[in-house]
Amino acid sequence: MSTAYIALGSNLGDSHQYLMDAIEALARLPQTRVVARSRFYRTPPWGLLDQPPFVNAAVQIDTALPAEALLDALLAIERAAGRVRDGERWGPRTLDLDLLYMEGVLLNDARLTLPHPRIAERAFVLLPLHDLAPELVIPGQGRVAELLAAIDHGECEALP
Numbered sequence: 001m002s003t004a005y006i007a008l009g010s011n012l013g014d015s016h017q018y019l020m021d022a023i024e025a026l027a028r029l030p031q032t033r034v035v036a037r038s039r040f041y042r043t044p045p046w047g048l049l050d051q052p053p054f055v056n057a058a059v060q061i062d063t064a065l066p067a068e069a070l071l072d073a074l075l076a077i078e079r080a081a082g083r084v085r086d087g088e089r090w091g092p093r094t095l096d097l098d099l100l101y102m103e104g105v106l107l108n109d110a111r112l113t114l115p116h117p118r119i120a121e122r123a124f125v126l127l128p129l130h131d132l133a134p135e136l137v138i139p140g141q142g143r144v145a146e147l148l149a150a151i152d153h154g155e156c157e158a159l160p
Contacts (some may be wrong), residue, residue: 001030001062001063001064001106002062002063002064002102002103002104003035003060003061003062003102003103003106004060004061004062004063004070004099004100004101004102004103005058005059005060005061005099005100005101005102005133005136006026006058006059006061006074006097006098006099006100007056007057007058007096007097007098007100007116007124007125007128007129008022008023008056008057008058008095008097008104008128009043009054009055009056009057009058009093009095009096009098009124010054010055010081010093010094010095010096010103011022011045011051011052011053011054011055011092011093012052012092012093012094013082013094014076015054015055015118016040016159018094018095019055019057019095020098021036022077022081022095022097023057023059023076023098023104025077026059026061026077026079029063029065029070029073029086030065031063031064031065032059032062032063032065032070033062033063034059034060034061035059035060035061035062036059036060036132037057037059037060037157038057038058038059038127038128038129038131038132039057039128039131039133039158039159040055040057040158040159041055041056041057041124041127041128041157041158041159042053042055042154042156042159043055043056043123043124043127043155043156043157044156046122048091051091052092052093054124055159056124056125056127056128057128058100058125058128058129058131058132059132059134060133062093066111067099067102067105067107067114068111068112070099070102071099071111071112073079074098074099075097077095077097078093078094078095078096078097081094081095082095083093083095083096097115098125099112099114099116099131100115100116100119100125100138101114101115101116101119101136101138101152102114102115106139107119111153115138115139115140115141118136118140119138119141119147120141120147120150122149122151123148123152123153123155123156124146124156126144126147126151126153127148127153127156127158129144130144130145130148134148
């Protein structure tokens with residue numbers, strides 16, 4: 001079993017419910033157990049700014065799935081939530097699942113880069129990840145707590 005961290009986000013429809021449903025779907029994956037879930041955060045859009053705010057979270061899982069199989073499962077969960085990947089980057093979506101880090105896996109191919117190369121730039125990823133693993137060291141990027149301290153996250157709000 002390997003520990004992995006997944007970022008979740010949504011800004012269309014009932015975002016809270018999309019995230020809850022995704023967490024349940026992750027828990028149903030074979031050879032996988034959801035260990036912990038972060039708080040939910042309301043965050044401003046990133047990249048394409050003319051869209052609704054997002055609800056973001058992160059989960060920690062233990063899984064025996066290889067990274068590529070886990071990625072396929074994440075994409076299937078997104079599709080089940082109505083996510084359409086039409087080539088537009090950073091646009092509105094019902095559900096976005098990003099594999100951030102998988103213990104012991106360094107990967108850079110056409111489908112997947114691990115650890116995720118932009119963790120250190122994104123408050124909407126670092127805040128929930130900090131809830132789960134502030135001392136986690138992301139290879140090539142740094143310790144989560146230090147990465148979070150280095151960026152502006154003032155527009156992000158923890159939800160009740």
